[in-house]
Amino acid sequence: MLRKQHNHDDELRSIGVNSSSIQHIDPVTQIRDCVMDVNKKFFMKHHAKHLETSPMRLLNDRLQFDRNAVTLLTNGGDILELAHELRLPFVNWIATNQ
Structure with a gap:
């Protein structure tokens, strides 16, 4: 699990340092997206089902x-x-x- 987290940190750094991309992403948004991806992978690993509620x-x-x-x-x-x-x-x- 720590290795996966380290890989995500490297991805965040490489996205932030890459100046060739046109789209500039807020660091908070990058972290939120990373957390969401890790959560999705975790729940998929444990066979969770997508649940959508109506507001x-x-x-x-x-x-x-x-x-x-x-x-x-x-x-x-x-x-x-x-x-x-x-x-x-x-x-x-x-x-x-x-």
């Missing part, structure tokens, strides 16, 4: 409402519920845009 869902057919959920009313009259992990970013967005 919003319709609540019109649901009989019970969650009092802690952020609900939105669309122009068409549909009620949407934000996914739990989007609550704080949504509140921050409202606070900065009011």
Whole structure:
């Protein structure tokens, strides 16, 4: 595992030093991408399945409402519920845009 990490460090250095490329990548983005690649390889090695969640869902057919959920009313009259992990970013967005 340490050898793999060392290889990723070398890849990051070689990308950052290479001045012939047209695209300049932020070092933080490079590190994030490297971490994502390592995580993907790890989960694939352990036969993980891709899981995708919807950030919003319709609540019109649901009989019970969650009092802690952020609900939105669309122009068409549909009620949407934000996914739990989007609550704080949504509140921050409202606070900065009011």
